[in-house]
Amino acid sequence: MQINSILDAIYKLPQSSKNKLLNEIEEIHFPKGHLLLKANRIENDIYFIKKGMVRAFTQNPENDVTFWFGSEGFVVISMRSYVSDLPGYEDIELLEDGEFYKLNSNKLRNFFDEDIHIANWGRKFAEQELIFTEERLIFHQFKSAKERYHELLKKNPNLIQRVQLGYIASYLGITQVSLSRIRAEKE
Numbered sequence: 679m680q681i682n683s684i685l686d687a688i689y690k691l692p693q694s695s696k697n698k699l700l701n702e703i704e705e706i707h708f709p710k711g712h713l714l715l716k717a718n719r720i721e722n723d724i725y726f727i728k729k730g731m732v733r734a735f736t737q738n739p740e741n742d743v744t745f746w747f748g749s750e751g752f753v754v755i756s757m758r759s760y761v762s763d764l765p766g767y768e769d770i771e772l773l774e775d776g777e778f779y780k781l782n783s784n785k786l787r788n789f790f791d792e793d794i795h796i797a798n799w800g801r802k803f804a805e806q807e808l809i810f811t812e813e814r815l816i817f818h819q820f821k822s823a824k825e826r827y828h829e830l831l832k833k834n835p836n837l838i839q840r841v842q843l844g845y846i847a848s849y850l851g852i853t854q855v856s857l858s859r860i861r862a863e864k865e
Contacts, residue, residue, distance in 0.1 A: 679750040681779045684726045687751065689802035695795040699786075703779045708772055715756050715770040720763060723780050725754040730776025731840045734768045735848070742769075744848040746814070747834065747841060757807060759783070773841055823852045827860050 681703060685696060705728070708714065714732060715721050727750055734746035745768075748754055756766030760783050789796040817826060827850055830837065837846065847857040 679728055681726060681728070684751050684753075684779070685799070688753075688806065689799040691795050691799055695793050695799075698789055698793060699781065699796065699799075702785050703781050706778050706780050708776050708778070710772050710775050712772045712776075713769055714754055714772060714776075714778075715766060715768065717767055717769050718765045719759075720765050721756040721759040722783050724760070724783050724786065726779040726781070727752045727754060728777040728779055730778075731773040732770050732776065733773055733841070733845055733849075734770050735845075736768055742848070744845045747837065747845075747849065749834070749840070753803070753807075754778070755783075755807075761804075773845070818851060823850050823856060824860050824863070826850050827857070 681700065682696070685691065685699065691699070703726075714725060717736065727748055729750060732748045732752075732754060733744050734748070735742045735744045737743075748770075754770055756768065758764050759766045786796075786800065790800050791797075817829065821829065827846075830846070830850070843857060844854055847854045850857065852860075
């Protein structure tokens with residue numbers, strides 16, 4: 679996915695404002711398994727996924743818990759670092775070789791002070807992230823595992839081909855055995 683499309687999906691900027699951002703964005707590549715963001719560390723970069731699949735997870739003593747998947751067009755960010763300059767909660771791991779656009783969050787904050795259009799873009803981004811987080815909370819709190827699975831596939835039909843079933847089970851808050859049962863019922 680091209681960076682212009684990703685930026686426009688958040689908020690349509692005048693070309694002069696968009697050019698300021700584009701001049702600060704660099705394209706980078708990482709291999710499958712790379713940790714793009716690490717928990718307990720202040721992250722100073724924002725990544726836009728050009729190509730690839732990532733997962734966000736937290737580690738606990740028994741296993742790690744996946745709570746988000748991102749693919750082409752998604753933004754990868756530690757909101758805690760971005761908003762509060764505090765260490766993030768999550769690790770972000772590449773599930774495939776990935777291509778990204780990287781933007782330094784400090785440079786972005788400077789643009790907020792200089793350009794009202796970029797400040798509005800940042801506000802719209804934060805609003806979209808808040809809604810996305812709210813939807814995830816409702817998704818996990820008020821739906822059955824079967825409903826969560828079907829909704830996940832509806833929103834991400836190719837997820838099963840790109841993500842290990844163990845990560846999907848973790849995301850749904852169920853065991854792999856339970857996921858296998860749900861998948862068998864569907865097929």
